[in-house]
Amino acid sequence: MNIVIYDGSFEGLMTAVFEIYEYKIVQPNIVNSNKETGSLFGKVHEVHTNKDKTARVFKKLKDKLTPNAFSNLYKTFLSETREIENLLYRYIAYILSSNASVENDYSNPDVLALQQLSRKVHREKHRMEAFVRFQLTQDQLYFCLIQPDYNVLSLISKHFEKRYADQRWLIYDSRRKYGLYYDLKRVEEVSMRFENDFNDKAALKTICDEKEELYQKLWCIYFGSVNIAARKNMKLHIQHMPKRYWRYLTEKNNIN
Amino acid sequence: MSDRIKEKLNILADAAKYDVSCSSSGSNRKNKDKGLGNASNGICHAYTEDGRCVSLLKILLTNFCIYDCAYCVSRKSNDIKRAAFTVQEVVDLTINFYRRNYIEGLFLSSGIFTNADYTMERLVQVAKKLRLEHNFNGYIHLKAIPGASEELMKEAGKWADRLSINVEMPTEKSLALLAPDKKREDMIKPMQYLKQEILANKEEKKIFKKAPSFAPAGQSTQMVIGATPETDLEILYMANGFYKTMNMRRVYYSGYVPISNDNRLPAIGTPVPMIRENRLYQADWLMRFYGFKVNEIVDKQNPLLDIDIDPKLGWALRNMNLFPMDINTIDYQLLMRVPGIGIQSANKITAARKFSRMTWEHLKKIGISMNRAKYFIHTDSEFEKKDLQPLQIKQIIMQEGNSKYKPNFSSQLKMF
């Protein structure tokens, strides 16, 4: 095994792929330098993220892949699952080694795995577009905390920018400790420290707009009254809104 | 003041919930001049405890009504709390819910007060205010009030994404029995009018891209099922007719929730026909996306959908002479018809078999439901060889299957 260490960024990974070819590294095991990996045996090659090399890998891939399959590479990367680097490398190697287009060859386990993972990430993107619940602060900022399973902030940015073009908003990933902030002109990535726990009712009240509580209440009333008790089906309910998301959902934290 | 609005919302959301449509897709309204919202992707923001999607703020403007339709909670003779929103209250609720990402937009319906035009005019005002005063580009679905004037319909189409007129009952006879104030004709005529306007607008847009839209998400309708004795055959033929002749985007089937002791209707406590409703939606999908003709799903010999199994499996079991099919060669249209294979799996299989001959292992990995499909397909070397009769296959599949609707259904049955 030859160990290839990169900095955890997508560009870094693409540079790593480039260098595996460049230095003819056989049996590479790509490892994220930010992750605890235990002891590593084997020769170590360290990658320095390089724009040029990244661009060259992209170009090659764009020649071989449909735009959809190309964007799936990035989506899959955002899944942050174990061994994702090696899966992506094997996939890329397979794509580059074949003359025909093989992105739909689902009999190849890596092609299938990539497709399935990218769908999961895609689903998480949709969930976040659905489950964001903004709260309005006194200085008229709409803010929201989320904890997505996958690192999807970059994927939802466009959606919120287009939709909420006339209000300032902040969506913060409280697990990965960074967020998106829109200032009526553009979206920026921000990281900040919160002193308050925003699930704490009292703390929240001090920063929220005076109407905020009313609208949360109204939303909860609405959520309650559209339910048809005679049709109750909790299994279906939880399948659509898994419990792990409830923490930040206004209607699931009824402030009665 | 805030207590009153809470009470109104409680009453007027509660009264609106029996309209099952909650779709917010099919429009393509873009955000204009950095305003608020867009209506492009139809997101479900929440799910009720009965598992239905919450995408729109679905409310009545008022539940006062001059009519007395037996199946409706808002009927004149029903002794319930009444309330009415002002136009401004609906606008404020919509905007504030939308800004918090609770909803995709508004679905506004109403009981009929004073007369059809008076009611319709108020609905139109809400939509117009949202669009013009708030530059709101989210989704708006307005109920078109039967009997309202064509000018008002036209105005409504200018601001709304979707308009709907509910036929309410699958046949004219049932309508006459349960909603004696309503005439079928008052529903069909505006539908035809909307159909023409929508089509004309589409043509216009082909020539002038900038032409203002008219109900870009089209029209839909709903019928209550299980309140009256119609068969699935009657229901599905009627739906099919709406798709073919009215260009309906969607027909909704709303399982009757007993709300009245009226002896023309199922008694209070009768279970909601949820499985039947689900089967009707499945049948509807087969017609719209899987290329099934309505008479392949129900016919004179089989006027009722099988409650135990989905209509695609039902069709396959009635047509065993067509199976098993060779998974490596059958064309896409037939592939979609195999029980256990949906559109996505059919796409994957057609893509993958260009590279290698499919085996059961491949099919499993692709995610098709083999415990169904295996009776209907074969690969080069694999086939479920047991000589089984359709009825036996049905039983095996039912034993293995665990439907989302079963547990609920049986617990309801236990009550009786």
Ligand code: SF4
């Ligand atoms: S007209 Fe509409 S609101 Fe009035 S009773 Fe009939 S169905 Fe209900």
